[in-house]
Amino acid sequence: MKEVVVLGAGYAGLKTVVLLQKKLKTNVHITLVDRNNYHYEATDLHEAAAGTQSASRITYPISDVINPQITFIQDEVVKIDPDKKTVKLAGHEELLHYDYCVLGLGFVSETFGIPGAEENALPMTNVKEALAIYDHIIAKMKDYRTTHNPDDLQIVICGGGFTGIELAGALVDARASYAKIAGVSPDEIKITLIEASTRLLPMFSEKLAEYGVNLVKSLNVQLLDGSRISKIEPGKVIYKHGDDDEESLNAGTIIWTTGVSGNPLMEECGFDAKRGRVIVTDHLTDPKHDDIYIIGDVAAVMPPDGKRPYPTTAQIALAMADYTAEDIVSRIKTGKHEAKSFTYKSLGTVASVGNTRAFGEAMGHELRGYPASAMKKIIADRSLLETGGLKELFAKGRFDLYH
Numbered sequence: 001m002k003e004v005v006v007l008g009a010g011y012a013g014l015k016t017v018v019l020l021q022k023k024l025k026t027n028v029h030i031t032l033v034d035r036n037n038y039h040y041e042a043t044d045l046h047e048a049a050a051g052t053q054s055a056s057r058i059t060y061p062i063s064d065v066i067n068p069q070i071t072f073i074q075d076e077v078v079k080i081d082p083d084k085k086t087v088k089l090a091g092h093e094e095l096l097h098y099d100y101c102v103l104g105l106g107f108v109s110e111t112f113g114i115p116g117a118e119e120n121a122l123p124m125t126n127v128k129e130a131l132a133i134y135d136h137i138i139a140k141m142k143d144y145r146t147t148h149n150p151d152d153l154q155i156v157i158c159g160g161g162f163t164g165i166e167l168a169g170a171l172v173d174a175r176a177s178y179a180k181i182a183g184v185s186p187d188e189i190k191i192t193l194i195e196a197s198t199r200l201l202p203m204f205s206e207k208l209a210e211y212g213v214n215l216v217k218s219l220n221v222q223l224l225d226g227s228r229i230s231k232i233e234p235g236k237v238i239y240k241h242g243d244d245d246e247e248s249l250n251a252g253t254i255i256w257t258t259g260v261s262g263n264p265l266m267e268e269c270g271f272d273a274k275r276g277r278v279i280v281t282d283h284l285t286d287p288k289h290d291d292i293y294i295i296g297d298v299a300a301v302m303p304p305d306g307k308r309p310y311p312t313t314a315q316i317a318l319a320m321a322d323y324t325a326e327d328i329v330s331r332i333k334t335g336k337h338e339a340k341s342f343t344y345k346s347l348g349t350v351a352s353v354g355n356t357r358a359f360g361e362a363m364g365h366e367l368r369g370y371p372a373s374a375m376k377k378i379i380a381d382r383s384l385l386e387t388g389g390l391k392e393l394f395a396k397g398r399f400d401l402y403h
């Protein structure tokens with residue numbers, strides 16, 4: 001009996017388990033570990049943060065999609081020992097032993113060492129953090145009724161990348177509800193994006209990125225591009241625009257979306273990782289340990305041109321899960337890796353700007369307006385179906401395609 005231990009029930013880990021349980025009925029025992037007893041759609045976290053979706057709409061219980069033969073352990077992974085082939089969990093004395101281990105421990109917020117960012121800005125990398133952002137915004141709106149301090153109405157997003165833009169769109173959708181709580185008109189709720197670069201959204205063509213930026217600006221979101229954040233103080237963002245003197249912006253809510261890195265456990269456990277990511281082999285294994293698969297946001301996969309790794313996305317995490325499950329099945333059945341190595345072709349990227357606006361590129365076509373918004377929902381539904389099955393698709397899917 002082979003022991004397969006999968007760490008992390010995100011896009012990469014949970015899909016690996018769902019596929020393995022379909023493909024391998026005997027001779028294997030699978031253990032899945034996650035700190036939560038639910039899976040969350042990380043791509044929808046900005047909506048939970050803004051309050052346009054409830055947490056229950058972007059999560060589902062892990063027990064819904066795994067067979068009773070799978071051992072699920074809700075606990076914190078604290079150490080992986082690749083030489084002894086063991087995993088240590090925070091709340092269990094006994095170590096887990098494996099023949100094959102799959103690491104899918106995801107991403108954490110990256111502050112790039114900017115002073116005060118960790119203490120004074122709110123990260124958005126999991127459901128708890130997203131809900132903390134929402135609670136914070138609501139508390140500030142309520143405060144305004146007694147303080148009448150306009151800073152309480154100011155929401156600043158640090159980082160105008162894909163995540164920052166999507167968050168700004170969701171906040172715009174929620175603006176009227178915030179205004180009602182504060183007792184002001186919606187245009188008094190200020191939303192500002194601060195971004196170091198002047199060429200936003202480099203994953204899109206210049207024209208498409210410009211369309212996205214103009215769309216966000218047309219929704220009364222202030223964009224401070226070319227503005228490098230140097231420090232975050234309580235309720236204050238300090239930044240520098242080009243060679244100008246430092247400026248500052250007061251805000252009741254400061255949200256941090258400048259970027260993410262892979263789970264720091266990768267370095268802590270001695271893997272050859274940079275910013276929590278390991279450059280994996282063609283079979284998605286650790287270069288030094290062929291029995292360890294490293295997938296999702298903790299992996300760096302080099303494209304054939306070998307220049308820069310593919311960007312970490314849910315899309316590539318799901319593709320890695322497909323390959324990993326096939327490769328493990330092949331090794332358990334034949335003792336050999338899959339003949340083919342992992343290859344990846346992106347199907348495109350679509351950014352939402354609220355529930356009914358989007359832009360992006362899919363299968364070689366640039367999309368704007370309604371088709372882009374419908375495509376964004378279809379992509380989310382497909383991911384739900386692939387891992388959660390019909391049950392989760394019908395319970396949590398996006399079917400409001402007509403608007």
Ligand SMILES: Cc1cc2nc3c(=O)[nH]c(=O)nc-3n(C[C@H](O)[C@H](O)[C@H](O)COP(=O)(O)OP(=O)(O)OC[C@H]3O[C@@H](n4cnc5c(N)ncnc54)[C@H](O)[C@@H]3O)c2cc1C
Pocket residue numbers: 007008009010011012013033034035036039040042043044045046075076077078104105106107124125163166263265295296297298312313314315316317350
């Ligand atoms: C707001 C936002 C929008 C995004 N939009 C898109 C998009 O449109 N398209 C796209 O392709 N990608 C998008 N992404 C990126 C995408 O969400 C990530 O690339 C993806 O979640 C990575 O999947 P993963 O399985 O590697 O990790 P995750 O989804 O982060 O899952 C990691 C899992 O590991 C668990 N875990 C972590 N550490 C431990 C530990 N020590 N012990 C136990 N459990 C642990 C976590 O609880 C979690 O369940 C977006 C991200 C954000 C934040």
